[in-house]
Amino acid sequence: MEKDFLEHGLNYNRRRFLSRLSLGLGSVALGSLLIPDLFTGGMDDASLPPGIPDFAPKAKRVIYLFQNGAPSQLESFDYKPKLREMMGQELPPSIRAGQRLTGMTANQASFPLVGSYYDFKQYGDSRAWISDLFPYTAKVVDDICIIRSMHTEAINHDPALTFFQTGAQQGNRPSMGAWLSYGLGSENKNLPAFTVLLSRGKGNGQGVYSKLWTNGFLDSTHQGVQFSSGEDPVLYLKDPEGLSRFERRKMLDNLAALNDLSYKEFGDPEINAKVQQYEMAYRMQTAVPEITDLSSEPDDIIKLYGSDCLVPGTFAANCLLARKLSENGVRFVQLYHQGWDQHGNLPQEMAGQAKDVDQASAALITDLKQRGLLDETLVIWGGEFGRTNYSQGKLVRDNYGRDHHPRCFSIWMAGGGIKPGMVYGESDEFGYNVIKDPVHVHDFQATVLHQLGLNHEKLTFKHLGRRYRLTDVSGKVVKDILT
Numbered sequence: 001m002e003k004d005f006l007e008h009g010l011n012y013n014r015r016r017f018l019s020r021l022s023l024g025l026g027s028v029a030l031g032s033l034l035i036p037d038l039f040t041g042g043m044d045d046a047s048l049p050p051g052i053p054d055f056a057p058k059a060k061r062v063i064y065l066f067q068n069g070a071p072s073q074l075e076s077f078d079y080k081p082k083l084r085e086m087m088g089q090e091l092p093p094s095i096r097a098g099q100r101l102t103g104m105t106a107n108q109a110s111f112p113l114v115g116s117y118y119d120f121k122q123y124g125d126s127r128a129w130i131s132d133l134f135p136y137t138a139k140v141v142d143d144i145c146i147i148r149s150m151h152t153e154a155i156n157h158d159p160a161l162t163f164f165q166t167g168a169q170q171g172n173r174p175s176m177g178a179w180l181s182y183g184l185g186s187e188n189k190n191l192p193a194f195t196v197l198l199s200r201g202k203g204n205g206q207g208v209y210s211k212l213w214t215n216g217f218l219d220s221t222h223q224g225v226q227f228s229s230g231e232d233p234v235l236y237l238k239d240p241e242g243l244s245r246f247e248r249r250k251m252l253d254n255l256a257a258l259n260d261l262s263y264k265e266f267g268d269p270e271i272n273a274k275v276q277q278y279e280m281a282y283r284m285q286t287a288v289p290e291i292t293d294l295s296s297e298p299d300d301i302i303k304l305y306g307s308d309c310l311v312p313g314t315f316a317a318n319c320l321l322a323r324k325l326s327e328n329g330v331r332f333v334q335l336y337h338q339g340w341d342q343h344g345n346l347p348q349e350m351a352g353q354a355k356d357v358d359q360a361s362a363a364l365i366t367d368l369k370q371r372g373l374l375d376e377t378l379v380i381w382g383g384e385f386g387r388t389n390y391s392q393g394k395l396v397r398d399n400y401g402r403d404h405h406p407r408c409f410s411i412w413m414a415g416g417g418i419k420p421g422m423v424y425g426e427s428d429e430f431g432y433n434v435i436k437d438p439v440h441v442h443d444f445q446a447t448v449l450h451q452l453g454l455n456h457e458k459l460t461f462k463h464l465g466r467r468y469r470l471t472d473v474s475g476k477v478v479k480d481i482l483t
Contacts, residue, residue: 053184053453058417058483059378060187062180062448063322063333065361066380067353068161069206069340072387072402073410074431075116075350078148079129082429083389084115087397091390095432102155104343104392105403111390113430114400117347126421133354136362137412142421143365143374144381144414145481149425149434152385152406152441157206157341160384160406163441165212165334167470174216174461176445177332179470181222183459184452188329190287192225195330197318201339201356203349208336217463219273224334227321229313233292252279291324305363308356316360323367326377340383343392344401365414374415378451382411389431408434411444416451417483424481442475450477 074080091111105111120129124141137144154160159169166173174182177194186193196213213224227233243251256275263271294310294317301320302309308316315337322333337357342349361381368374386409387402408427414420426436446456449470456475460467 054455057453059451060376061331062378064380066336067340067383068336068338070383070385071340076131077146077410079120080431086113088112112395114391128423134358136359140362140365144412145418145422146412147424148410149438150409155406171211174218175213177224178215178222180332182218183454190283193331194224196224196226197335199315199337201353203339203353204341205338221273221276306359315357319360319364346401378416379414442471446471446475447478
């Protein structure tokens, strides 16, 4: 066995070795005997094995409610009365300062400022300003932390979305969920560590692609598993008609034996990864139907999330399913809700989008809290960038649109060691630039990893001669928002 480790040292580092053993004291002792440098830092991979964080975590798992298409911060969580006062007036050149615009508005003759069509009010002990579009979120405002100073470099949807999910604007990098699966492993051997749920509103949608939940250059066992709203929540999970459970088990055993011969000959770690995926699918055949059955939820929970939670594939149904997956040990549940790209007709379209997600998002916070799970579950809500303070095209009070704006936007976070009832960061009176406590995408990613007990600078993987990490070469933990 030790010979195999020495021959395939690049494949069997400390992380891989312990991920294939249980993490009891006996296994740790065995590991140190077989590989003396396992815990001394003498081996190539200096990071800890899955399941052992770098330090005590505040969160055990993440539910990420990604609002794909970029909701406007100016109609949600960043109140700017100045824009109403200056409605129709030109954006001062000193505010824009020559910053890059998209091709959709770069050639506009003018940039008329437009205030929110919807009113804002202050809520909770934090007195945070929340738009009338989000009445349910307003009720849980003292449980969430609103960050109003997010910023990014990407100005178009695909690179901006990819940047948030993978730490790079180009594809083929491991997603955040894959990094967490790699760094911490799974809490439930019968369910994947990383799952993906999709929903879509009636607004203008931007596509989501499998590259957003890819494993990249990590083992394929870390790829996100997409759950669908159809009759089969996970495709190709069922046995073919006429194949018994016993026959399936025998087939997998024989397949594993053949793959073991291949591995001994070629040493390709993906061979073992495939075997693990077959075994996971076998165990999921029992676990998934039970988890995805929402019919047993009590009436008070259905009322909390809203009747849409009984309609498969809706945002509400996915939020309820996310809670069930999370409480059953899924490390990272990624939701994507499409339809937030309001370049025109924003007042009407955004109202529909907000109605789709507001009640269920707040219900998820309440549900986790009443089950005692919010403290150990990090919930995130937000899109890939923000929206401009000026109208795209002709300004009509009840039918304006907003272009992409990466310089300043809002998200919120809750649970998992994040300070509740807090507003962090500040934009200028025009809602255009960050003027206090900026938070970059890599800072956000570093903070998420930190809350799960992982040092973002140490969670690395060597690929093509370079060490890669989710936060690339930057990022700092935003300590002011942590409990």
